[in-house]
Amino acid sequence: MPELPEVETIRRQLEHRVVGASIADAGAHWSDKFSPAVEVVGGEIMSAHRRGKYLLFDLDHGVPTELIVHLGMTGRLAVHDARDETDLTHPHLRAWWRFDDGRLFTFHDIRRFGRIHVVDAGRYGEIPTLYHLGPEPWDAAFTGRALAAFVKGSNRYLKTILLAQRAVAGIGNIYADEALWMAGINPANRRLSAQRADRLVETIRAALQSGLDHGGTTLRDYVDSDGETGANQHELFCYGRAGSPCHRCATELRSRVLDARTTTYCPRCQAR
DNA sequence: CCAGCAGCCTGAAAGC
């Protein structure tokens, strides 16, 4: 489940391998989730950015164009040496791009929760979550005040607001549970004081920074574009630890389902 | 506009 730290880890690895490459050929799975990949044939990759969990490749394709990739749950991007014999019939291969130097850029996605879009640069209207995406977690616009305003304007669970990508970009289930545990806030709260909002902004940044520092969290499927697992799963305080003792107070961590998301929390440190 | 939720997907793990 690539979230911001996993996507950023991949972006950093890909950047120096794809920038400057010209796309000579491409292919894609028939689904319209992936088929737009072929529209960038003839383009040159100018840069590789990230917004939230989206990878954004700027292309010169006559007009400024963006190739947008969301990894979903199990998406993997990799660049293969020209000598590699990459199997273009692999059952999980959803899209591929052949560079004019012979290298192959591939997108594998077992569960097909990923998505590929090609748009005129900056035209995100057909991608609702990206269109409405909130600030990056380290953006000056992401403040306790701004987060508190989002919570006040909504009647949803606090955790659901964090996952919705509007108040802040890039948080998924793992880092939401981690940040809420670190802040000592119950995920099912529907209100947030100014003081707690400031604290939650800090812990969101801390949880994501830990993920970045450890190359991402690998629970099932995540590997970076070199096929390496992350190490942040060894640093988790809360996510996936239901039934185990809280690292702060030794109370048994509990899990419940909030809006169809498994949520782990400490019933004592994160009392409502 | 909002909240809530089904549906998309597959393989691993658990249950029988």
Next chain:
DNA sequence: TGCTTTCAGGCTGCTG
């Protein structure tokens, strides 16, 4: 052992 069921979950799009 082998078959069936459950689970994981980000995002989209539908419903009320």
